[in-house]
Amino acid sequence: MAWTTRRVFSEGTAVGKMAASLGSSGWWQRWRRRLSARDGSRMLLLLLLLGSGQGPRQVGAGQTFEYLKREHSLSKPYQGVGTSSSSLWNLMGNAMVMTQYIRLTPDMQSKQGALWNRVPCFLRDWELQVHFKIHGQGKKNLHGDGLAIWYTKDRMQPGPVFGNMDKFVGLGVFVDTYPNEEKQQERVFPYISAMVNNGSLSYDHERDGRPTELGGCTAIVRNLHYDTFLVIRYVKRHLTIMMDIDGKHEWRDCIEVPGVRLPRGYYFGTSSITGDLSDNHDVISLKLFELTVERTPEEERLHRDVFLPSVDNMKLPEMTAPLPPLSGLALFLIVFFSLVFSVFAIVIGIILYNKWQEQSRKRFY
Numbered sequence: 249m250a251w252t253t254r255r256v257f258s259e260g261t262a263v264g265k266m267a268a269s270l271g272s273s274g275w276w277q278r279w280r281r282r283l284s285a286r287d288g289s290r291m292l293l294l295l296l297l298l299g300s301g302q303g304p305r306q307v308g309a310g311q312t313f314e315y316l317k318r319e320h321s322l323s324k325p326y327q328g329v330g331t332s333s334s335s336l337w338n339l340m341g342n343a344m345v346m347t348q349y350i351r352l353t354p355d356m357q358s359k360q361g362a363l364w365n366r367v368p369c370f371l372r373d374w375e376l377q378v379h380f381k382i383h384g385q386g387k388k389n390l391h392g393d394g395l396a397i398w399y400t401k402d403r404m405q406p407g408p409v410f411g412n413m414d415k416f417v418g419l420g421v422f423v424d425t426y427p428n429e430e431k432q433q434e435r436v437f438p439y440i441s442a443m444v445n446n447g448s449l450s451y452d453h454e455r456d457g458r459p460t461e462l463g464g465c466t467a468i469v470r471n472l473h474y475d476t477f478l479v480i481r482y483v484k485r486h487l488t489i490m491m492d493i494d495g496k497h498e499w500r501d502c503i504e505v506p507g508v509r510l511p512r513g514y515y516f517g518t519s520s521i522t523g524d525l526s527d528n529h530d531v532i533s534l535k536l537f538e539l540t541v542e543r544t545p546e547e548e549r550l551h552r553d554v555f556l557p558s559v560d561n562m563k564l565p566e567m568t569a570p571l572p573p574l575s576g577l578a579l580f581l582i583v584f585f586s587l588v589f590s591v592f593a594i595v596i597g598i599i600l601y602n603k604w605q606e607q608s609r610k611r612f613y
Contacts, residue, residue, distance in 0.1 A: 313540045319367045320536035338364050349530040352520035355384040360411040362519035364403040370512045373539040375481040383471045384527035392426030392525035403515040409451045411519035417447040436466045465502040507560025
């Protein structure tokens with residue numbers, strides 16, 4: 249870099265001597281000004297690229313590159329989060345901003361909190377890296393309830409599913425720290441699971457979401473003295489969830505599901521809830537990367553945009569579209585014609601009753 253700078257200046261000195269010999273007027277000085285401006289622009293661009301450190305980075309063995317998307321990412325310092333109207337992230341419930349993390353819920357009973365991105369995501373292929381920490385005073389099986397990471401159509405909707413609404417539309421990834429189903433023996437908690445919903449399914453708390461989960465794995469994440477990470481990757485309709493919870497800085501597979509169809513334009517968020525049992529649920533960072541991958545013409549045809557979440561070979565109940573609300577004019581017409589029909593029926597009834605009475609008198613006489 250130093251050699252390039254010296255070279256530019258030495259060339260500038262030679263150009264200056266030549267310009268002086270050619271005089272102050274003419275095409276040479278105009279060309280010199282253009283050359284200097286062009287070299288300066290190139291140098292500035294090169295310095296910005298080297299200094300930013302956010303250029304494309306190749307990941308994996310194939311032709312896949314990742315780009316950090318700042319509008320969907322969050323890291324320290326959390327300036328303006330939850331307080332500024334220009335912030336890209338909103339807080340909800342008991343969530344609060346600390347210097348080293350964002351606490352979704354404190355280690356107290358009956359709390360819930362959430363953190364939601366304000367910008368919808370229109371990326372086709374992406375990877376979300378979540379740096380989190382779950383800790384508290386509770387001993388074995390006396391802590392709860394866990395946290396969730398969301399990619400959903402609706403945002404800022406409190407509810408019973410780890411602090412978010414039930415019957416959501418989109419993807420939910422759950423870090424469940426408390427087993428509600430007492431009789432089950434085959435899984436060890438904390439447990440990570442995933443669920444895709446088109447708005448027709450309810451999360452089954454009593455069975456820890458087992459009827460609707462896509463897969464899961466055990467993840468011992470509580471009260472650790474090193475960093476814990478979770479990554480959600482969505483590439484070519486393929487959902488992969490990995491974790492780094494052993495302090496080895498290595499990703500370990502957890503869930504892999506092909507044929508997952510997620511619409512674009514949904515929101516990223518994370519939420520947590522406590523009940524009779526509690527924990528501190530902290531989020532240190534959320535980093536979203538755009539992944540650029542090559543597709544064949546056949547894949548381009550198959551991977552068209554969808555408008556409702558679904559999973560191949562998994563039947564989700566059909567959504568019944570709610571009836572649209574009646575407008576004021578329509579409601580008025582319905583009431584008006586109902587009254588007219590009622591009056592008409594009453595008049596016809598009176599006429600028929602009078603005729604019946606007349607016929608009765610004639611028979612009597």
